Structures are given as C-alpha cells and as structure tokens.
Amino acid sequence: VKRSVEATIREEGGQVLATLIRLTGDFTLAEDALQEAAVAALDHWQRVGVPRNPAAWLTKVARNKALDHIRREAKRTDKEREAVQLLTSPDEGIEATDPLRLVFTCCHPALSEDAQVALTLRTIAQLTTREISLALLQPEATVGQRISRAKHKIKSANIPYRVPSDAELPNRLPPVLHVLYVTFTVGYAAFEGPAEGRVELGEESIRITRMLVQLMPDEPEVRGLLALMLATWARRTTRVDEHGDIVLLADQDRSRWDRAAIDEAVAILSDGARRDGDRWYRIQAAIALEHATASSFAETDWRAIAGLYGDLSDVNPSPVVTVNRAVAVAHASGPADGVALLDAVHDVPEMQAWHLYWSTRAELLARMGSHDDSMACLDRALACSMNDADRRLLERRSAQARR
Amino acid sequence: MHARLVAVTAAVFGDHRTDREESRECMSKRVAPVRRIDKGIQRRENRMPKYAALIYSPAETEGTGTPEDWAQIMAEYNEFGEKAGAAGVLAGGEALQDTATATTVRARGKGGDVVTSDGPFAETKDVLGGFYILDCADLDEAVSWAAQIPGAWHGMIEVRPLIDFSE
Numbered sequence: 001v002k003r004s005v006e007a008t009i010r011e012e013g014g015q016v017l018a019t020l021i022r023l024t025g026d027f028t029l030a031e032d033a034l035q036e037a038a039v040a041a042l043d044h045w046q047r048v049g050v051p052r053n054p055a056a057w058l059t060k061v062a063r064n065k066a067l068d069h070i071r072r073e074a075k076r077t078d079k080e081r082e083a084v085q086l087l088t089s090p091d092e093g094i095e096a097t098d099p100l101r102l103v104f105t106c107c108h109p110a111l112s113e114d115a116q117v118a119l120t121l122r123t124i125a126q127l128t129t130r131e132i133s134l135a136l137l138q139p140e141a142t143v144g145q146r147i148s149r150a151k152h153k154i155k156s157a158n159i160p161y162r163v164p165s166d167a168e169l170p171n172r173l174p175p176v177l178h179v180l181y182v183t184f185t186v187g188y189a190a191f192e193g194p195a196e197g198r199v200e201l202g203e204e205s206i207r208i209t210r211m212l213v214q215l216m217p218d219e220p221e222v223r224g225l226l227a228l229m230l231a232t233w234a235r236r237t238t239r240v241d242e243h244g245d246i247v248l249l250a251d252q253d254r255s256r257w258d259r260a261a262i263d264e265a266v267a268i269l270s271d272g273a274r275r276d277g278d279r280w281y282r283i284q285a286a287i288a289l290e291h292a293t294a295s296s297f298a299e300t301d302w303r304a305i306a307g308l309y310g311d312l313s314d315v316n317p318s319p320v321v322t323v324n325r326a327v328a329v330a331h332a333s334g335p336a337d338g339v340a341l342l343d344a345v346h347d348v349p350e351m352q353a354w355h356l357y358w359s360t361r362a363e364l365l366a367r368m369g370s371h372d373d374s375m376a377c378l379d380r381a382l383a384c385s386m387n388d389a390d391r392r393l394l395e396r397r398s399a400q401a402r403r
Numbered sequence: 404m405h406a407r408l409v410a411v412t413a414a415v416f417g418d419h420r421t422d423r424e425e426s427r428e429c430m431s432k433r434v435a436p437v438r439r440i441d442k443g444i445q446r447r448e449n450r451m452p453k454y455a456a457l458i459y460s461p462a463e464t465e466g467t468g469t470p471e472d473w474a475q476i477m478a479e480y481n482e483f484g485e486k487a488g489a490a491g492v493l494a495g496g497e498a499l500q501d502t503a504t505a506t507t508v509r510a511r512g513k514g515g516d517v518v519t520s521d522g523p524f525a526e527t528k529d530v531l532g533g534f535y536i537l538d539c540a541d542l543d544e545a546v547s548w549a550a551q552i553p554g555a556w557h558g559m560i561e562v563r564p565l566i567d568f569s570e
Contacts, residue, residue, distance in 0.1 A: 110542055157564045158453065160541040168543070 005045045009038045012055040013126040014204065018098035019059055021105075022161055024066050027123070027151045033069065037062035059094055099124060100163050100211050106150075107175040108159050114138075115150040120179050121186070122147050124208065125201050135186040169216065176212070177225050177281065180205050184229050188236060189387075202233055213268070223268050224282030230265040231288035234258035246393045250297040262292045283312045302331035319345035323360055335367040355384035359394055366401065375401055453565055454537045454545040456496075459529040460558030465501050479553035487537070492548055496535035529558060536565070 013034060020030035037058050051057045106119040117136065121127045129147065133140040153159065164172040187202025209226045216222055238252040269285050287308045294300040309325035322345045330338025342361050351357040358381035365374040378398045382391070468476075487493045505523040510516065523530070535552065539545040542562070549560040 108542075110546070157562075158541045160543050164543075 001046050002042070005042055005050060008045075008050055008054045009041055009058065010126050011200065012058055013038070014102075014124045015055050015094065015099055016058045016062060017123055017126070018102035019094045020062050020066065021102060021123075022095070022098055023063060024070075025161065027154060029066055029069060030062075031123075033062040033066035034058070036065040055094055097163060097211070097215075099208055100215065101161050103176055103179070103208055104163055104172060105154060105159060105161050107172075107179045108154070109171065109175060110157065110159060111150050111153065112146075113175065113178070115146045116175055116179050117182050118143050118146045119150045121183060121201075125183060125204055127201070135189075163215065169219075173216075173219070173221070174278075177221060180209055180212075181225060181228075181281070184209075184232075188232060202229075202236070205229065206233060221278050221281050223271070224279070224285045227265040227269040227285035228281050228288055230261045230268070231285060231292045234261035234265070234292060240389065244389060245396075246389050248393075249291065254296065257292065262289070265289055266293065278315070279311070280315050283308050283315065287312075300331070302328050303333075306332045319348045319351050319357075320354075323351070323354075323357055326364070327360060330364050330367070335364040338364045339368070353384055355381045355386045355390060355394065357381075358384065359397070362397075362401075371401070453567070454539055454542075454549075455563045455565055456535045456537055456545070456549045456552055457531055457561040457563065458533045458535075458552060458554035458558065459561060460532050460554060462502070462526075462528055462530050464557075465530055465532075466503070476553055476557065483551055483553060486551070487535075487548060492537050492539060494536040494538040496533065498533035499531060501532075502530050532558070 016037075017030055017034050020033055021027055024030050024033070040061055041054070041058060045051070045054075102123055103120060106123060107116045111119070118132055121132045121135065122129070127135070129144045130140055132138075132147075133143045136143065184202055184205035187200065187205060206226070206229050209222065209229060212219075212222045213226050234257050235252065238254075238256050239247055241247050265285065266289060269282065269289065287305055290301055290305050290308070306325065306328035309321060309328050312321050313325060322341055326338040326341040329341060339361070342357070342364070345351050345357075358377045362374045362377035362381060365371075365377060375398075378394065378401060382394055382398065386394075484493070502523045505521075507520045507522065507524045509518045509520075511518070532554065537545050537548050539548060542564070545562050545564075549555060549562050552560050554560055
C-alpha cells in the first residue's frame with residue numbers, strides 16, 4: 001500500500017505543485033506545503049485508502065498547510081495578505097493549465113539553460129536533486145545550487161507565473177521545447193542500464209507537449225516535437241532486452257511497437273497548419289517516423305533518411321547530426337560515403353571523446369573490409385566514458401570482431 | 404559628452420525640452436530627480452519602483468561620437484522618456500559623467516582613514532553610463548521597457564530588481 005500511495009503522490013505532485021505555486025506565488029512555500037501534505041497523505045491514505053481525486057485532496061491539504069505557514073508569520077506584508085486571499089477563496093483549485101504555467105516560468109529566458117532544465121525536472125517531474133544530478137551527469141551540489149538560485153531569482157526579480165501572450169510566444173517557446181526534449185530524453189534513457197532516468201518523465205513530457213499543441217495548434221515545431229516523442233516512445237520497450245542489454249534497430253521486434261502512437265505521430269506531423277518557420281523537431285520526427293513505419297529493417301528507406309539528415313544539417317549543423325547522417329548515407333550509398341562524412345568531423349574534440357563516433361566508424365570500416373582499422377576504432381570507443389548498457393554492447397561487438 | 408548627458412537627463416526627467424542650458428542648470432542645482440519626475444510624470448498609484456535598468460556601453464566608445472551622433476542619441480532618449488513617462492513607468496533615473504571623472508573612495512573601517520583613488524574601482528569592458536528606475540509589474544514588463552531604452556542598442560541594459568524594504 002505504501003508504495004502505491006507514494007507513487008500516486010509522485011505522479012500527482014507536479015500538477016499539485018503547479019497549482020500551489022499559482023495560489024501562493026512562492027516556489028519554496030508551495031514545495032514545503034506539498035511536502036507536508038504528502039506526509040499527511042501517506043499516513044491518511046494508508047488507513048482509509050487513496051481518495052478518488054488524489055490531486056484535489058493533496059491540493060486542499062497543502063493549501064491549508066501553506067495558509068498555516070503564512071498566518072504563523074507575525075508581520076504580514078501586502079504580498080502575504082494577497083496570498084491568504086487567494087488561498088482562502090472557495091473555488092480556487094486545480095487548473096489544467098497550471099503545469100503549462102509552471103513550465104513557461106521554469107524555462108524563462110532570464111534563467112540559464114542548465115537552471116531551466118534542472119528546475120523543470122525538480123518541479124514538474126518531482127525528481128530529487130540527487131536524481132537530477134544522476135540524470136544530467138552533473139554534481140549534486142551544482143544542481144542544488146542552480147535550483148535554489150533559480151527559485152531565488154524567480155521570486156526577487158518577479159518572473160511572472162503565466163503562459164506568455166501570443167506576441168511573446170515565438171521567443172518563449174524554443175527554451176520550453178528544448179527543456180521538454182531534454183526531460184523526455186532522460187525518461188527515455190530510463191529504459192537503459194541502471195534506471196537513472198524515470199519512465200514517468202517521458203510520459204509527463206509527452207503530456208505537457210500535448211498541452212502545448214492544444215495551446216498553439218498552428219505551431220509546427222510543437223507538433224513536430226510531439227510527433228518525435230510519440231514515434232520514439234512507441235519503440236521504447238523493444239530497445240532493451242530482459243537483461244538490460246541494448247537491442248539494435250535491426251533486431252528489434254517491430255510487432256511490439258506501439259502502432260497507435262506511431263499512427264498518431266504520423267497524423268500530427270501531416271496535420272500541421274503551417275509549414276514555414278523552424279523545422280528542427282519536424283525533421284527529427286520525420287526521421288523517427290521513417291524508421292517507425294518501415295515494415296522491416298531491410299525495407300527502411302535510407303535514401304529518404306539520409307536526405308532528412310541533410311536537411312537537419314542545413315537547419316543546425318552539428319557533428320552529432322553528421323555522425324547520424326553518415327550511418328544513413330552508408331546504408332543508402334555505401335560505407336565509403338559514410339566514412340567520408342565522418343572524416344569531416346574527425347578532429348572535433350567532442351567526437352574524439354564520444355564512443356558512438358568511434359563505434360560508428362568501426363562499423364563502417366568493418367563493412368569496407370578494413371578489419372584492423374575497425375578494431376582500433378572499437379578500442380578507442382571502449383576507452384570513452386558511457387553508460388553500462390552501451391559498454392556491454394561495445395564489448396560484445398569487440399569480442400565478435402576478434403573471433 | 405554634454406550632448407549625451409543632456410539627452411539622457413532630459414529623457415530621465417521626462418522633460419521634453421532638450422535645451423542644453425536648461426538641463427545643465429538643473430544638474431548644477433542638484434535638483435533631486437525624483438521631485439522633478441513627480442511633477443512631470445504620472446506615477447502609478449500604490450506601486451513601488453521595482454527595477455533598475457542600468458545602462459552600459461562599451462568602454463571604447465566613451466567620449467567618442469560626433470555632435471550629430473549625440474543629437475541622434477538625444478532624440479532617441481527623448482522618445483523613450485516621453486513614451487515611458489506617459490505610460491507611468493518612469494520612477495527616476497540619472498545620467499553619469501564619463502568614467503574619467505570617477506573617484507573611488509574606501510575607508511579603513513568605520514570612521515577610519517579614507518583612501519581615495521582616481522578612476523572607477525575596476526577597469527571594465529563596459530561602463531555604466533546612467534540608469535532608470537522602472538515601475539513595472541514583473542520582469543517581463545521591465546525587460547520590454549528596457550529593450551526600448553536606446554542603450555539597449557548602443558550597448559546593453561542590465562535589469563536588476565530593487566529590494567523593497569517595506570516587505
């Protein structure tokens with residue numbers, strides 16, 4: 001029982017916190033109140049069962065806890081009086097758009113990108129500082145400091161708690177999409193290795209992106225991001241086997257892919273009212289859907305995918321995109337063309353330290369018959385840092401190559 | 404330099420007259436800016452000034468510029484002062500003489516020896532040339548006004564919330 005109660009509290013926590021921040025106008029007060037309400041819920045729900053609407057229960061109790069806090073303060077300021085008014089007005093409860101407000105505030109351009117990501121994970125996804133530090137591979141103390149500094153800035157600089165106006169949206173949207181993409185990726189990574197990410201994080205990111213689509217149905221990049229998430233999420237359970245080992249795309253059981261999600265992604269992407277503007281997420285969604293809709297690995301349209309990676313390079317050239325493009329080009333027109341693309345980014349320091357650069361190079365060289373060079377690249381790959389699942393995959397490949 | 408000073412001063416004071424002597428006179432009399440502002444500008448009721456918009460410009464441009472340049476900048480500051488003044492956002496502001504006129508003062512403890520030195524306390528790439536105090540509801544509003552200060556395109560504006568000691 002305790003476990004399920006804890007899970008409910010965690011699942012509903014983001015929504016409840018978002019509402020509490022609106023009602024109190026104070027991140028820290030809202031967090032403290034939610035914490036106390038969660039303690040009360042753990043005790044109460046274990047005895048009488050989880051209520052029908054746990055989020056409403058938590059919100060009501062947390063509201064009262066927040067009120068107690070404010071009343072305990074001997075000297076009341078105007079701001080606190082306002083908060084008391086808000087908190088005691090009878091019909092103030094959960095609003096569906098509260099999480100959206102919270103995301104826009106957490107992703108305010110006046111906060112640094114690192115702080116945006118950390119604060120979103122902390123508040124919306126209810127991750128602990130330690131979980132965030134593991135997910136982002138950053139020191140726990142750094143993450144904690146970033147979060148508390150961001151909360152301090154929101155409060156003292158009076159960063160508003162609202163969904164921006166239409167006029168502001170073009171500037172405010174990109175950091176939100178980026179942060180949602182990062183939180184989604186952290187959730188997706190939970191399927192690999194030790195579960196450092198959290199599965200719900202992927203679902204939560206999809207849910208918030210859905211709300212964004214409702215808010216701006218004509219915004220192509222929002223639709224693109226949602227389609228990308230759905231197409232990727234549809235394949236999540238086939239990417240790792242029961243031992244936690246990575247299953248390559250060619251070996252994945254396509255019958256277990258979530259067809260409904262893939263169909264929805266196709267519809268969302270083809271349905272965009274506007275086609276101009278940024279295309280970063282739309283192109284990535286199109287690539288994910290090329291894979292998701294191919295009936296087998298052999299029938300993958302690598303020429304189309306190589307073309308899409310070319311488009312992606314035009315939008316935002318990066319060595320990581322080039323490595324992906326090299327794989328598609330190698331499938332479409334031969335490994336030598338792929339290696340030629342890799343050569344162009346070979347001297348980039350990030351590539352020298354990236355295991356996937358070296359393992360891709362190893363793979364293409366092996367297909368060209370250069371086995372010694374391929375082995376050398378695999379050794380370089382294994383010398384890089386990576387997660388356990390990737391390391392086991394590379395070790396398997398290295399052992400096979402030596403046979 | 405004077406032209407620039409007058410421009411900023413006129414804008415800060417919400418004063419549409421850009422006559423140099425007029426503004427000089429007001430500077431030399433050390434008229435408290437807030438008083439002048441209160442006269443000319445409608446302040447929003449019951450709202451504390453909340454943000455300082457600090458106007459920085461690259462140090463190498465300090466003291467440069469033709470009279471025509473300054474006239475142009477002056478016109479821009481006037482336009483801003485007029486607009487922000489009419490909106491009830493301006494709660495104060497001052498323009499600073501250039502950094503060559505700065506004197507840095509330190510005391511060795513309270514009541515201790517006073518050490519003065521020539522120049523600003525640190526040589527920086529960008530120098531503070533003046534500031535406005537903006538009366539805004541939140542950071543988004545403050546940023547939207549800061550972006551209209553001519554210093555935003557001649558240099559940059561740092562927006563800092565003020566501490567409200569009444570809280």
